[in-house]
Structures are given as C-alpha cells and as structure tokens.
Amino acid sequence: MPPSNRPSAGSNRRLHRLIIAKLPLHSTACWRNWAATQAIMRTRQPLAHFALCALFWLCLSTTNTPAADSSNHWAFQPLAPQMIPSGKNVSRIQNPVDAFIVARLEAAGLQLAPGAPPPALLRRISFDLTGLPPTTEEYKPSASSIQHCIDALLASPQFGERWGRWWLDAVGYVDVLNLDNDPGNLTVAADKWRYRDYVVDAFNTDLPFDQFLLEQLAGDELTDWRNAESLTSETRRLLIATGFLRVAPDDTDVDELNTPDVHQTILQTTAENLAANLFGLTLNCARCHDHKYEPITQRDYFGFLAYFAPAYQSRGWLRPKDRVVTDLPKSAQAAHAKQIAALDAETDVLKKTQQTIRDRYRDQLLEARLPRVPAELRDEAKAAARTPFEKRSEEQRRLVGRFERLLRVTTDEVRAALTAADKAEWERLDKEIAAVNARRPVPPQIHAVFDTAAAPAPVHVLRRGEFDQPVEAVSPAMFSVLRPASAANPSAHAGATTGRRLALAQQLTAPNSPAAALLARVLMNRAWQQLFGRGLVDTSANLGFSGARPTHPELLDWLAGEFIRHGWRLKPIIRLIVTSSTYQQSSSATGSPVLARAQQADPGNDLLWHQRLRRLESEQVRDSLLAVSGVLNLRAGGPPVLTELRPDGTFAITSEALRHWANARACGCSRAARPWLSPANPPSPASATRW
Template identity: 30%
Template sequence: MPLPAVVDYNFHVRPILSDKCFACHGPDKNAREADLRLDTEEGAYKALVETAGMHAIVPGHPDQSEAYLRMTSDDESVRMPPVSANLALNDYEIKLIERWIKQGAEYKPHWAFTPPEKTEVPEVDDADWPINELDRFVLARMEVKGFEPNPVAEKHHLLRRVSLDLTGLPPTDEQLERFLADNSEKAYETAVDELIASLAYGERMAMHWLDVARYADSYGYQDDDIRTQWPWRDWVIHAFNENMPYDRFVTWQVAGDLLPNATKEQLLASAFSRNHKITEEGGVIEEEYRVAYAIDKTNTFSKGILGITMECAQCHDHKYDPFSQKNYFELYAFFNNSMEKGLEGLVNSGPSKTPRLTITQQDVESILQFINKGEDTSAVSVSVMGERDEVRPTYVLDRGVYDAPAERVYPGTPESVLEFDSTQYASNRLGLTEWAFNKDNPLTARVFVNQLWAMVFGRGLVATVADFGNQGELPSHPELLDWLAADFRDNGWDVKRLMKQFVMSATYRQSSQVTKKHLQEDPDNVYLARAKRVRLPAESIRDLVLASSGLLNPEIGGASVKPYQPDGIWEVTSSGRGALTNYVQDHGGALYRRGMYVFIKLTVPPPNMLIFDASNRDMCEVTRQRTNTPLQALVMLNDPVILEASRVLSGKLLAASPEAPTRNYIERAFLRILSREPSTQEMDLLEDYYQSELKRYRGSPSEAEAFLDVGEAPQEKSVPVAAQAALMAVVHTLYNLEETITRT
C-alpha cells in the first residue's frame, strides 16, 4: 500500500498510537509508564524523564525521536511496544510514523471533538447521477477508488426496501400495485412521503430508540416483577410521528421534569431515564443501588446521545480518550440529584417507583390522547424523573465503589468535547441538554445522524456507532458526515427531513447486486457503490410474517403482549414473582401485535427475538450485532407464529379463488411475501413441491390435519384439507427463504 503524500495525525497516526501505545502512554495517569504521554503534543515533545537530553518526538527529525528509535530497534530490551505486550508495529505503520515526523509531527484535536461544519460539496465527473448533496460526496469517494454506482434497483425491490426501512413492514398489495403502475417522475417520492406520513413510521423509528433507552417491561434482577413504562413507549412513537425536533425530543427525555411548568407529557417523556434495571430484592444496600442507577443514567447519556465510552472512566482515567475519572463523576453529578431511591420497601412494590406519574382516563381523553389504554379505564403509573430541592454532594468514587468517596466534584462535562460553562447553563440536567445541543458541541448531531445512517444503509459512516473516541473507527466519509450533521443541526433537528434525504438519494436507490470487484475490493460496501443486503431486525421478521399473512393487528401502542413462547422458560429460571412467576400467554388480537410490543422480561427476554440479535435491553445499545446461526433456521422452521401465518395465508388464498390454477396461489403468495413475481424456474420448483406435498397429504389426511393444527386463528373450513396443507408447506418454504428476511 503506498504511503499518503501528506500524513494526517487523525486519519493515519492516531489510530496506530491508540492501538499500540496509549494503554501505557495515554490519558490514564495511573497506567502511564515513564511519565510519557504520546496522546498530546505537549507530552510527546517534552524532554524525557528517564532518558536525559532526549525527546519522544522531535518534529522533522525521526532520527532524534526516541519513540521512533525504540519502535525500530532490533534490541528487544528497548523496543516499543515491549515484546511482553504482544503488540508490534508493522513496516507500513513505522513508515507512516516516520513520514509524519519528517513532515513536522503535527498533532490535531481528535476529529470527533471539533464542531462539524459544512464543507464545499465536491465536484464529480458524472454530474447526472447525484440526486442530492449526499450523493456527490459518495460519488466523489467512489470515483477516487475506481468504483461506479450500481444501476437503480428494480421498482419492486426499491419499494420493499424503503417500506421496510421507514415502517418496518412490507408494502401492501395496493401500495405495490399502485407504485408499479405509476411511471411518473414523482412516483417514488410520492411513495416515500406516504410511508413517512404513516403511523407505522413512528413505530419503526421507535424500535431503534427503545434499544438506546433500554426499555423493558420488568425491573430485572432476581426478584423480577412487572413494571408499566409502556406509556413512555407510546409517547416515543407519537413524538416520531409528530416529527418532534431531535433537540426537543432529547431535552424532554433527559430533563422534562425540569422544564418551567412542566406538563404531564414532558414528565412522561422523562421516563426515558428510569428504564434501567431496578432491584426489589430484600437485604440489598440502598445507597449501592441508588449509585448504580445514577451510573446507568450517566452511561446511557454518554453512549446514546454523545457516542463516547465514558463508562470506561468510572473506575480510573480513560486509557484511550481524554476523559478523566473526575470528568466521569462531573457528568454523573447531573444525574446524582434525582429523587429516586435505591430500594423502595417491598410493601410499596408495584409497577412504578418514586417519583412516579399517574395517568388517568381523563388524561388519556384530553392531554395524552396518544396513549393507548384500550378498554382499561383504571389509572396507570410510570416511573419518571424528579429533582431534589437540596443538592446532593457528588464525589469521585475511588475505583468506582459506591462507599469510597474521594474528591468532591460539581456538574461538568469533558473539556476535550466542550467545556460546560456554568455561567451559561444551569448546573442540572436541563443545562446538560442545552450544552448537548449547543452549536459548538461536536458530538450530538454527528452521533444521531450516524445512528440513522447505520439503520438505513446497514453500516455507519462511523462503523463503531457507539464509539466516536480514539478506539472507534475513523469515518469512511468524514466530509459527508460533517455536512449531514451541520445540515441536520442548522435545519431545526428535523428527523423526517433527514430520513427523506437518505432514502431519496441515488446512493440509497442503487441495486444490491454484488460484482466481483465489489467482493474483492470492498466486501463491506464502505464506498457505497451498491445497496447493502441486511438481515431484518428481529421485530421486523415477525412483522413481515404477520403482515404478509393478513394476521397483523395494526393497533398502535398500548401495553406489551405475551405471544407464543416455548413452555417453561420463565418457570425454570426462578427469576420472577407476582405476575412474572409464570408465563401466561395472551389470546385473540394480542397474539398478532408487532414485534416491538412483545413483553420483555429482563431476566428472560423473548428467546426468538434474542436468537435474531434483538437487544436484551439491560443496558443502552445503539446498534445490534448481526449473527448467522443454525438456531435462526430452527426458529424460522418451527416458530408457531410462522407456521400459523403459513396456514392462514394458504387458507385465504384457496378460499378467495377455489377454482384457480395452482400457479395462481403460489404467485400470489410469492408477491405477498417477497413483493415480486417468481421467475419461471422458481415457479416450476414451487409447483413441483406443491404437487408432491399434495400427493403425500391426500394419502395421509391425519398428517395434513396435524400440520394445519397450529395457532389460535380460526381455520378456513371451506377448503380441502390436503390442498391447504400442501399450499401451507409452500408458503412456509417462502417464509424460510433468505431473501424473505433480508432487506435487499
């Protein structure tokens, strides 16, 4: 690989030093060796304590730079990193550092800690391809790397993709038929606008935020019991559908209770900070858990809103980023004055904890109409935030231990990000949100834009979505990330506008076809020369199956539901009491709610969801891992909801057209599930399979009846049993195709 003409500290040198050097020569003073810092210009340039007359870095002179000389030494006793560290610099890394020193060894602030600004939109050779500004940034990078954009995806693929991305649901028959028939230039934009305006849009956007907010329906820990935070979930869906600006959306959740004359809606929004695990076990130390809750709030804010790993500084100075332990507890101080208790008496145990908000039927009929209480007219209580009148002192906790207070600290933020000016902001959570949305804050806009980009494009512009620090990956398109962040900030933090920018782009509309060049030179699609094929989130797999079969209950919001689940899972763990001792399955329409409404017991999360990499919600998670395991195939083959959906769809198709040719049923099912027509080869294979299954089931009616005996949805009595069983097998096969559960 050729060396860059100009070696940049942020993009070439810092990643090497962070990986190989900062653990011993970085921000953590307790782990620092030889009193040498290589993460700052001052530390690297100063005279060495242990080697008189030498300096670690001498700009312009690698031959006089002790750090470089040690990196290249053949003597294992002086070589750095030391052999015992099991780290080594390769020849390319050494040459990069050598050229950087020769060019002046210029240090720069970490790229993520400088405010984003709009750079000039680049010129491109193919001026006809870009649709909006982001395309020009993407194409400019493609052209440098020798890539060309893929053709536009076929219309059925494109509508299915954008429908899944914006609503988490496949397009309906009517939507698909209308879009395929509309050949106007505005056809795609019309479809996008319709999807963003749908109530399902708010549900899809909320799915991501529930992971950030660690939403669950129980408290966690061993004596797990039910809690009722679901009205907050209804509020999140409502906020996204109403296109609440992101700055207000976060402010209400972090500090809604501190707003002047706070409304019940603002108080409800503050339940965001109370979604953490809570103990109800007897014999615990109240202060230990109160501190644990404040730490959880601190970590959620730093990870979910700021995209930094502040939690690493709870016990000691951060080893890689410029965050001291004092910085950590200054941020913690904002959350340390909550009225929340570490343990409420078990006599007072219930579905919410102090401070709490009680929502009455009158509230739902007037100021909180977005809350879905169904037919239940009783009040529901939600755990929310509340601030003490008397300020609780905050101390650095030695080794992060609750009962080891050291130096007293006051609310503040890391200076390396943006200093907290106590003359400008109140020293409370409301002041913290004002700091977070200050135009000079370098992280807030970048982090949220990157989270949504990862959700839509399958990979973040910063691949480490949760880590914008030194150990995180560098942005693949830094100018594009900064342009989008500044544009988002300067246009009122408008989330719907941002999402439309993404999906209207030529970059998004490309086909996902993979060429040999793609696989060889860009297998991870870093340069965006194609659309990325991404396995659907766990919730969307369930939703697609329910929607395509006609079983989906489209009800928005409300209490969580308990659908089919393997017997005995809750009971064998001995991790619940009260309503959570035994799993009591729901019935009727509750069985067919969307995946985001499935009840999450923290000690035993829904197994089918976890197998498909859903968050277990015990802590803030801004992006999910993607795995591929045999257990996933077993779920698709055996999950009752998938078998039931296969039965119901096959029965509906046969009942709707009793005399139709077999191919018609298969084609209709294919279109419902995959949003496209089958190829001739696919149709022939599926029809052969149908005929073989039909023959089998005609010869064994009891086997056909046993296959159809799944789920609680009414059975279609007017169709032949063998024919339905055979068609059910075909539909079940379609649900098990990789393409079905993949956004292509």
C-alpha cells in the same frame, strides 16, 4: 503461538479496518510494522492473523494515554461548512449525498452500481422506514410512485414505531422494573408503556431532536407540576418523557438490595447509558480512574454524574414503586390516600400473622445451620439474622453478608418446611391479602424522574470507584473536552428542583458547541447505519480515539450540519438519503467487469459502490409473516401484549393477545431473551443496545 490454521478473510479484514482507523494517530514505527504485516498477508501464511493482532495491540499501546491531543480528534471538532464536491457522472447525482459518494468513487476509479429494480427498491424502502413489507397496492413500477411511497411511508404511523423502536433499544427500554433474571416472575410496571408511546409519537410528529432531548432529560424541570391542582396534557407529556432516565435495572424494592452501593450502581448505569448513546463514547473506564483511551478524567465522570444525583441520591432514596407521579387532581388525593391507608391497615394485620409463622420456622432453620458458623460469632450472627434488614447496624449487615448462605432464610425455604396445618393457614392468609389488594384503587401513574431534594448531598470522586471511599467533591460539569467556553449554570426552575438536568440539556444542543457537534455526528452516523447496515463510522457506539475513523468524514459533517440547519428534524435527512442514487443502487456485487473490478479494489465496500445486502431483523421476520397472511394487527399504543412462561420452558403470547396478532413492537419487552425471536438475533435490552 501463532494460529495453526489460516483465519478467515473476514476476520483479517475486520482487524485491517481497526488498524487503518488508528494508524494516522501513531508513529512512523507503526507504518513500518504495517508494511511488514502487509507483506506477510500477501504470502497467505497462517502467521498473517497473528501479525495483525500483534500490530493492533502495538497501535493501542502507543495511544494508551489520554495525553493524546484531544483537541485535534475529528469527533470533537466544531462543525465546519463543507463544500459539496462536483463529479463527472452527473446523471447519478440526485442530491449532495451522491456528490460526496461519487467524488470518492471517481477518485478510486469506481462508480455506483446500477439502480435497483423498482419492486426491490420499494421493498427495501418499506422495510427501512416501517419495518413491514409493501402492500400489493404499493407495487408500482414508475419512479414517481417511488417518491410518492417514500412520502406516504414517512407519514405513516408505522414509521414512528419502526424508528422509535431503535431509540428504545438504544436506551434499554423494557416493560419491567427489575433485572427479571427469572422470566417466570416478572414485575411488569403499570403505565411504563406511556414512555414508549411518547417516543413513537415524537418520531411520527418529527419532534425536533433538541426539544426531544430537553423533554427527556428535564421535562419535570420545565413545569411546576408539584403545585398544580391537576396535570394538564402538556405537563403529563413532559413528565412521561423523563422515563428516558428510568431504564436502568432497579431492584431496590427488595430490602436486601436497597443499599447505598446499589443506589450508586443505578446512578452510574443511568449516566453511562446516556453518555454512550448521545456521545458515542465509552465512559465506564473513568469510573475508577482517568480513561486510558479517551480524554475523559475520573473527575469528568463524577462531574457528569452530579447532573443526575439530585434525582438518584442515596439519602432519601425512592424505590421504583415510589418513583412515580400519581395522575390525580389534588382535591382527590386526600381521599385516595385515606382509602389506601385503610387497606394497608387490613393487610398489615394479615401480614403480621403470616410473619409470626415465618419467624417461628426461620428460627428453627437457623438453629439447624448455626453450628456451621464459628462458635465465637454464633450469638452475634443469630441476633443479626433475626433483626429486620432496615434496622441492622453496619456490622450486622457485614456479618449477614459474610455468612449469607447460612443466615438468610428465604420465603420458599419456609414454605417447604411448613406443616400441613401451617401451610393451610399460610395459604388462607395469602388469599385474604390478595383479596384486600384487589380492592386497592390504582390511579394512572407516571414513571418519572424528578429531584428528591432541592439541596442534594454533594457528589464526590470515589477512589477506585468504591462507593464508600469518597475523595474530593465535584460540581456538575460537562466533560472538559466538550465543555463550551460559557456553560449554562444550573439554577432553580419550576419549583423544588435544582435545574441541573435542564442546564445539561441546554448545553448538549447549544449552537456551535462541541457537544452539539458530536451529538449531531453520532445521530447522523446511526441514521446512516439504519439505512445502509453500517455507519459512516463503523464503530457507531464509539466515535472516540479507540473507535474507527469515518470513511466519508466530509459527508458525515455535512449531514450533521444539515440536521441542525433543518431544526434538528430527522425526517428531512431520511428523505434526503433514501432519495439518493447511493441508497437506491442495486445490492448486487457481481455480473459485470465493472463490478468485478470494484470488488477487487474495495472488497469491504467502504466506498459504497453497491448497496449493502442486509438480512431482515427478528421483529421484521415475524411481522412480515403476519402481514402477508393478512392477520397482523397494526394497533398502536397502550399496554404491552404480555407473554407467559409455560411449564415446558417455552413462551407463549396470552390467548387474548393471540386473537389480535399484535406487531412485535407491541409485545411485552423484558431484559430476558424472547425465545420466539431468538433464531433471528433480536436486540438485547439487557445491556442497552447501541442502535
């Protein structure tokens, strides 16, 4: 049934943009339906929204197949030289960015809004480049001081923290290892913050993005770190960079979750996050079948996974605590290993005593539950429950999984059943184990990704995506729609490694390759989004067939080309955009007949006749309050400032951290929500926010 009330204008406009983005790809029948829908909308009837929805699904159904000519889709085209247009109002054209915008405005009979007042402009630039308000010394009225402030802000340490934070949010960086569903029981990863500092430093030094990507995908394959006597600062930096591939939730430290299906999920999540952030393509559908909306086959999907399989293969799987590189000289590693072995022997004795108590109470609890298991399965179920997880057969694992709520006895359940004497003994053993662990030396560690075998197991296409239903074997390969005529073949590099990820990184930024063109478009669209609130392509996480079309395709391609011509450096592009009249115009959309006419002609501001009004982000709100109060600590780098869960359910920054008032980007980050920022909708690393 159609809705009984007329939907909001904003809701209709969003559907309008989606349909307009798709119509050029569809049949004339869609255009006829679109004309009818427009007529319904003009009547302002409640049926309008229903008609828009129906037409949108009609548009989807006409391209619900990868058979559409993928070679003609704009995002997959090579970058062609773009001629900079000339406009009539040359006084507002400060650089080529303005030339493209003004040309479209003049074609529609519109013009840029007046420039923003210098104080408002300075505030906008300061928040966009550093996430902080300008200082009182920076408030100067002259245009020359604006240019000086832009250069100073781009060179400030806070620039890397601000723009690096977006990259970290995009890849889903957190300071913990596991899913952290229980905020009171987080496993903070020691030294994982080193990757965060690497990213911030890369943005501050304007590390070329092709090198930035190469180091993150294959830093371990650029140096023979396994055979080095000790790690040099450069080797250490390259290994830290691979933390880029360590952001997927990994709970395999828990025995019950250290299984092949979980291993496969971690591998898939790693590859899917990477593809979505670098290519702006939705990849998940191709896990089970050929993609319905994008030119990505299931074979493409698993060929892409094969690049990362040597580091994440199920056979010889490394748990999170073992997927590290110990930053010790080889001469000291033997003594360190001996010391650890001696401490392990002490804790093993204590844990064995504790396990004896646990087994006794586990058996008592099991005996009470077994009558609820079918009689013919009780003996087998009892034996399976008593068998250690790693020693269970496949049949025993299936049986325990079937009756998990009956057969699985948790440590908390055992604790609750302990007698007073056994509880005292248990607590004594806990204290002794903690005392031994306190003597355990913890050398610096690097959370890195590296191949676990030079000859990895083959990767197969999985029928319907099921990990235990392999079909045909595949070799590592880029998606066919992005595959260059001659791709780099994986070969052995720098010791015991396959070279697969290195070959992938080289393909992604190879000159004139389809992948490099798409990558540059994605990055420039997201940079534009950070400065204007919306990208030139509205669906910044999806530049494929099912995404929107660019409002200014020539400008997007010109920016992508400039980005590559500037050596994949981001700061020159940001400087170019923020010095343009388009960026510096007022955000006011009212106050004159010219603006009123523009509001009628382009209510969605797609042509950028005024700067978009944007609210401050959650972290900016918090840090601004501290900055204007004069108590914000701008320290950069180092371990995160952790929060603690109070008994009443609220979170608090620890008292030591409270004395320093660290900025929000230094506060510990987990996939769980941060209630102290939630009123302003902070990014959620739980799903790897797409910029």
